[in-house]
Amino acid sequence: MPEQLIFAMEVFLNGLMAGVLYALVALGFVLIYKASGIFNYAQGVMALFAALTLVGIMEGQVPFSHLINAALGTDIHHFGWHVPGFVAILLTMGVMVILAWLVQKVVFRHLVGQEPIILFMATIGLAYFLEGFGDLMWGSEIKTMNVGLPQGMNLAIDEVTYGIFGYGFFIDNLDIVATVIAALLVVALVIFAQYTKQGRAMRAVADDHQAALSVGISLNFIWVMVWSVAGFVALVAGIMWGTKSGVQFSLSLIALKALPVLMLGGFTSIPGAIVGGLIIGVGEKLFEFAIGPMVGGATENWFAYVLALIFLVFRPQGLFGEKIIERV
Amino acid sequence: MFYREAGDFKTSYDADNQTFPIKFDRIGYYVALLVAFLVVPFMINDYWVNAIFLPFLIYAIAAIGLNILVGYCGQVSLGTGGFMAVGAYACYKLMTSFPEVNIFFHVILAGGITAIVGILFGLPSLRIKGFYLAVATLAAQFFLVWLFNRVPWFYNYSASGQISAPERTLFGVPVTGANTSAWATYLFCLVFLVLCALVARNLTRGMAGRKWMAIRDMDIAAEIIGVNPLKAKMTAFGVSSFFIGISGALFFAVYLGAVEVGEAFGISKSFLVLFMVIIGGLGSIFGSFAGAAFLVLLPVLLKNVLVGGLGWPTDTAAHLEFLIVGALIVTFLIAEPHGLAQLWRVTKEKLRLWPFPH
DSSP: OOHHHHHHHHHHHHHHHHHHHHHHHHHHHHHHHHHHOOOOTTHHHHHHHHHHHHHHHHHTBOTTHHHHHHHHOOOOOBOSOOOOHHHHHHHHHHHHHHHHHHIIIIIGGGGTTSOHHHHHHHHHHHHHHHHHHHHHHHOSSOBOOOSSOOOSBOHHHHHHHHHHHSSOOOOBHHHHHHHHHHHHHHHHHHHHHHHSHHHHHHHHHHHOHHHHHHTTOOHHHHHHHHHHHHHHHHHHHHHHHHHHHOBSTHHHHHGGGHHHHHHHHOTTOHHHHHHHHHHHHHHHHHHHHHTHHHHTSOGGGTHHHHHHHHHHHHOTTOSSSOOOOOOO | OOSOOTTOOOOSHHHHTOSSOSHHHHHHHHHHHHIIIIIHHHHOOHHHIIIIIHHHHHHHHHHHHHHIIIIITOOOOOOHHHHHHHHHHHHHHHHHHOTTSOHHHHHHHHHHHHHHHHHHHHGGGGTOOHHHHHHHHHHHHHHHHHHHHHOGGGGTTOTTSOEEOOOEEETTEEEESSSOOHHHHHHHHHHHHHHHHHHHHHHHHSHHHHHHHHHHHOHHHHHHTTOOHHHHHHHHHHHHHHHHHHHHHHIIIIIISEEOHHHHSSHHHHHHHHHHHHHHOTTOHHHHHHHHHHHHHHHHHHHIIIIIISOOOHHHHHHHHHHHHHHHHHHHHHHOTTHHHHHHHHHHHHHHHTTSOO
């Protein structure tokens, strides 16, 4: 087998793994969009915030220590304890639920019935707020996250592929774990949406707000729940990205990549988010591998957006989106 | 009592068609122009110009441009930073390739080039609508910034990858480069702002503006009553990008002097200008001014109070600024979705009667 093809295969596999991570962020978008029609730009920042909170709790940081130090002239940073990963994840989940409740209570309850674009702008405002809030609460320096996920090259795959092709593929253990977790998450979400009472209520709200309201479903509760679930997805995405590349501001920019993923897959489709993520992940890695060196590299910055743009011109609702019907 | 429309009779079509039909507005406009051109230049120094006036003037041009696209035509764009970069690099290439031509024309031409690029990236808006379009314009943002970063022709093969403005003069007075004086750069940008605002104001009152607003309110209905969506959307993208290109050219040549594209024209710039438009008021030229002034002044104010007054570290103050800007946007959207411009309209309503009850 020619060497180039083997390299391309490795790139393809790595692209699939990267795509799973994009899909994880995109999932959160789809959930909120389906249930409330809000295009939640803040999803990426929510992942960053969740990761910051998780690290902060694990390390026993004092929240707002910079602010307190600046205002009172004290010098406090840590409580001096370390919380085990599992407990910290539960606590962070609690924080995300409180956040979801606050977002619903303070912001979106007052914006019911506004145009979608106003809601979108509100989520951008929310993103800025959360970004400032997260940094103020936990400090903005780059943090390492370690919740016990395996990292580094997978030796088994390396050996097997070396045996077949005479060249060992480099595949990160973390990516494999991320793929497994993402698959579990999707299965769990599908089961939740199809077979539980709350899930059914959620689907009813997504179908028709007013009809759902008239059969006695509390919109407020469903929206808080959806934001909480999205917060949970953000937490998972935050853990994965945070372990991979450190908890830092660029995490919220990586989440921007989830937008073309959504456009490819369609805003309203959970399978679409997964397939779109895989296409974008594989596409940008292969493009960078094949064309990148010719045009100066770093094509990953824009390839996803341009691909989505060209794709949308031919199919405006995305791969799995509901057909857009326009009436006067 | 203080703001009156009554007793202001028009006796000719010209008078009826004035840019500011109400006498009070007209007087206010002339006074503002007089102050801006004849008083401010004598009172400012380098700090004021660099911290407040230049950013305000330049962002106001960009905000007017984006307001035409988002506020008047209803096409949400997140590519403002990329288009500003086009203006800056076009201006740079023109300045270095044709040094004998006046800088004034370079800036205008840079706007024209940006308009062409804007129309190119606006083409998908015929098929893609709403959020899909907003995300599609991100393609322009990331692609353009990457392009200027990677293709050495754009930065004249300089080793640092930066572009820096050579010295150019207007009527013998340097307006770009290292030896500028505060009043010259201020007046140079002010002239552009006044011209852009006048053009924008009159375009939006005229046929083009009405078509844009028809498309914004409901594009299918507009199409049925005879508005050509292709023309309307493309002119909106073109005019909007023209203004944004001018602001990008001024931002690079007059304000910063040297630019690294990813830093100066990144995605955060797109959001900043979008926020100016939202906070100022969608679909209002005055709102663009108000929004630009607000978001230029707020960080300066916060920095002076928190860092200068209370002695906090700069990074904490910067985070607090993020938090406050975000909270303000949400508050604005809840309390007054039409922004500062609407507040101004309400104030004028109140001033008509005040201090009398009826």
